[in-house]
Amino acid sequence: MEETEKEKTQEVTEQKEVKAENTIQGQSGESIIKYKYEILSEDYINFDLSFKLIVIGDGGVGKSSLANNGIKKIFDETYKATVGFEFFTFNVKINDKVVKLQIWDTCGQEEYRSLITNYYRNASLAIMVYAINSKATFDDIDMWLRELRRQSNPDAKIFLIGNKADLEKEREVKKEQGEEFCKINKINFFIESSAKTGLNTQNIFLKAAEILYDDYNNYQNKMINESENPEDKEEEKKGDEPEKLENPNNNSTTDKNKKQCC
Secondary structure, eight states: OHHHHHHHHHHHHHHHHHHHHTOOBOTTSOBOOOSOEEEEOTTOOOOSEEEEEEEEOOTTSOHHHHHIIIIIOOOOSSOOOOSSEEEEEEEEEETTEEEEEEEEEEOOOGGGHHHHGGGTTTOSEEEEEEETTOHHHHHTHHHHHHHHHHHSOTTOEEEEEEEOTTOGGGOOSOHHHHHHHHHHHTOSEEEEOOTTTOTTHHHHHHHHHHHHHHHHHHHHHHHHHHHHOHHHHHHHHHHHSOOOOOOTTSOOHHHHTSOOOO
């Protein structure tokens, strides 16, 4: 009996350890990834779902470093401005589906801005990045968002990332400002990160994969429901039709059939 109890205790402990390994924690300790997942290699060939992501923001905010750390666990102290774009791949298995994120890291210099808009098209998700130690880069997020919504798919999801969280002593943008901006502008997700320390860098791409995975499943379920219940769709169409009003100038059938004198 004692051995059975020990085995149960050990099994529970192992389950907790597995859950901990496969759950990402946010800055305040809350779980931000709700599924079991497995991160696969960049060169993993097979996939079930593929999505295009773009990373945008001013030059020098750490976009490339963020992607390098989140995907490859690499951080380079030397700053090298991106010319055009860099391309990354992030593969993750969520439940039984392999999700491939094709990530386009764009340059932030103003002289290349007209070229960047070409990468907005067909993007499923956009990651806007500013540096918490530079209010100017945060102020420019409004411009990036306007440009994004003008050029991209209207259904594209949007993340806002406050990078360089390791520079707390030099902070010019409060976390609450980022949260408020997201609330006002209906941004899908916000978090602060540090490409230098690795804080939340991988979480960003895991969260992106999760949201797009959910979006796909919701769409599939909607299609299945409509195919199984076509009458519901017809009822919706009927409900959308405007009510027909009778013309008071038209005589009714009864009036027409009335006998006239002489």
